[in-house]
Amino acid sequence: MRVLLLLMGLTAMAAAQDDDIVWLDNYAEAVKTAKATGKPIFLEFRCEP
Amino acid sequence: MLSPKDSPLGKLLRQYVTVRIIRMDAIDIGLFEHDRNNTIYFYILNADEQIYLRYGGRDNASPDTYLNLDSLTLAAAKGLELHANRPPAPPRPKPDFPKNYPLLVERTFARNQCVECHLIGDYQNLHRQLDGTLDKMTHLYRSPDLKRVGIFLDVPQGLVIKEATGAAAAAGVQPGDRIAQWAGKVVWTFADVQHRFNETPRKAREAHLTVERGGKMVEVTMALPPQWWWSETKFRQSSVEPRFYFDDRPLTAAEKQELGLPAEGFASRVKYVSSTARTMELHGLQEDDVIAAIDGKRVDPDAHTASLYLILRKTPGDAATLEVLRGGKRIEMPLKTMQMSFRK
Numbered sequence: 503m504r505v506l507l508l509l510m511g512l513t514a515m516a517a518a519q520d521d522d523i524v525w526l527d528n529y530a531e532a533v534k535t536a537k538a539t540g541k542p543i544f545l546e547f548r549c550e551p
Numbered sequence: 552m553l554s555p556k557d558s559p560l561g562k563l564l565r566q567y568v569t570v571r572i573i574r575m576d577a578i579d580i581g582l583f584e585h586d587r588n589n590t591i592y593f594y595i596l597n598a599d600e601q602i603y604l605r606y607g608g609r610d611n612a613s614p615d616t617y618l619n620l621d622s623l624t625l626a627a628a629k630g631l632e633l634h635a636n637r638p639p640a641p642p643r644p645k646p647d648f649p650k651n652y653p654l655l656v657e658r659t660f661a662r663n664q665c666v667e668c669h670l671i672g673d674y675q676n677l678h679r680q681l682d683g684t685l686d687k688m689t690h691l692y693r694s695p696d697l698k699r700v701g702i703f704l705d706v707p708q709g710l711v712i713k714e715a716t717g718a719a720a721a722a723g724v725q726p727g728d729r730i731a732q733w734a735g736k737v738v739w740t741f742a743d744v745q746h747r748f749n750e751t752p753r754k755a756r757e758a759h760l761t762v763e764r765g766g767k768m769v770e771v772t773m774a775l776p777p778q779w780w781w782s783e784t785k786f787r788q789s790s791v792e793p794r795f796y797f798d799d800r801p802l803t804a805a806e807k808q809e810l811g812l813p814a815e816g817f818a819s820r821v822k823y824v825s826s827t828a829r830t831m832e833l834h835g836l837q838e839d840d841v842i843a844a845i846d847g848k849r850v851d852p853d854a855h856t857a858s859l860y861l862i863l864r865k866t867p868g869d870a871a872t873l874e875v876l877r878g879g880k881r882i883e884m885p886l887k888t889m890q891m892s893f894r895k
Binding site for chain 2: 522524528530533535
């Protein structure tokens, strides 16, 4: 469970601390951005009930 | 200090479009098809929605047995490499969306409630049960455990094998091998392997994998042991699985012989009985009881314990008659099963 929390915290920290990493919350927008930039997509599914 | 900005993973993530999805409403669950009982799961893909690799997966012991910062970093690096080289794209799976499941719509969308991942999995199974396509060995026992076939991974190193026992060792798998292909499909992560292993028909008796050993690819045919697909289902919130609130273990060959029970039978010894069983008056089992038969049956081709027999052959709410051995006596005992209900 500790590793899971670490990974979840890590990606959250990325959004908070690093201006270069922007976490989108819309899949269609991610695909559109990937088409425009040529970058691959790093997609995270997270359960946050 | 662990910081995405300075860490190897942070540097890799900057080369991606990063997206986090917490609501599944509009997601193509046909394309992003994974075990919905994962708390967190990653995909690396391109703008044409070609999936390069997956990352995630779990076992019954913990949701994070196979999650690790080092192996996630390896996966992120591999994703960039694959994106640069563009491997051929496999056929795209048939699209599917949460809105295709009327019971899910009725109990989430219509009530403006979150479409949670595990709800998708459970309602898919409820619909399968209604239309007669539910295959419990496949749909309840998702994500077979590699440890069941004797493969223990060095998790930080991705698919490098730390220890091989049982079926894997018998097939020649060795510590230090890296799993490169499973059933002819290239795999890069534990999630890739678990996804391919899950595609194995449950009646299969062999699995084919390729391991990288000392720079060479080695083909391995592994004989699958009985119930290779079995895993503990307690962490799953499944309303198509009958609930009866006891745990058991298979009898040993010697125990079966001593009790005059068939060697190939599913007789088992009760290890634990929850107070829920008493409260709900489901049965009168006690710890150390032996369940010798259910509804007169002692043998089933797929079950190695009485509890597995009940899960595979009964639906929630069904009743059964147990033949129980207790203190040298044979008891006929009624059993009722229940349906799990949660937020529905």
